[in-house]
Amino acid sequence: MNPYLAVRKVIQAVSLVLLMAVFLYVIFRLMPGNPAQLFLFGARNGRASAQELSTLENQLGLSGGKWSVTGFERYMYDMFTFQFGYDYDKATPVWTLLSTALPYTLLLLGIATLIGYVVGIPLGVVATTFRGKRSEAGLVTTGLVLNSIPYFILAILLYLYFVVYFRLSPPSAAFPLSDVTSASWAHFVTVLTDLALPLTTLAVIEAGAYLLTMRAAMVSVLGEDFILTAKAKGVPEGSIMFRHAARNAMIPVSTRMALEFALVTSGAVITEIIYSYPGIGFLIYNAILNLDYPLAEGALFIISLIVILTYSALDFIHAWLDPRIRL
DSSP, X not given: OOHHHHHHHHHHHHHHHHHHHHHXXXXXXXXXXXXXXXXXXXXXXTOOOHHHHHHHHHHTTOTTOTTOHHHHHHHHHHHHTTOOOBOTTTOOBHHHHHHHHHHHHHHHHHHHHHHHHHHHHHHHHHHHHTTTSHHHHHHHHHHHHHHHSOHHHHHHHHIIIIIIISOOXXXXXXXXXXXXXXXXXXXXXXXXXXXXXXXXXXXXXXXXXXXXXXXXXXXXXXXXXXXXXXXXXXXXXXXXXXXXXXXXXXXXXXXXHHHHHHXXXXXXXXXXXXXXXXSHHHHHHHHHHTTOHHHHHHHHHHHHHHHHHHHHHHXXXXXXXXXXXXX
């Protein structure tokens, strides 16, 4: 691994995080409205004195306006010290709210990605095994259909189908995180019930994406010389598919994993809003409605940071998986 190139990758990641922080500051200040006015007018039915408005703006750190230099300096300091300030609604530290919501999002993302990987990768190998047959056409078609469905469409359809039509209880998602590791069967059922619909929404689409990616990678690898050599030596077909081809096909699949992580993260935000799941996405939704700058900026900054770090780590993972790749 070239140290110079490795350092350059780190610098690129840091620069991207810095640009993202500036972008979030600008995009929220371009939104119409004033948080202080929204807060006072909502509480007083549209009646608030200029003195009350000025006092609240000072309390919210908006005394110099949306574009004040002091406000920008405070914002950048908060972002890169992970303090994020206080939310405008209850004056609660933003990090306290994020640390409460983030585990729910990571739980949903982690399980959905794992299920999609465990289901999609073997199905991709199986589809390649039946290459040119109806089984392959059926699997590929299923993968295309699932991968083409937007997350919010599938989430709405599942909600309508199970909650509205069949009158099943909507997911409350209010389970404590301690129930996840609890040995109690009742706690397990509670967690499973609350996670069922949002988890199905993400995992089904993820499985379709991994199926298509693995199948395409397998088709490419099966044309390599070492596969032909293995066949000439009389290596069993199963060993060729799962031991030789599948192992080498994981390199492009690992690239797709990073891309899919960004996609499933955005999908999780939409899914959490639809199901009122208490994760980062639902937090962002409420913060944007209330023009709660610190909370929305902090939540989006954390999500962006996770995605950027995932992409940056991908190059190092590739170099580890394939010695032919050099940073």
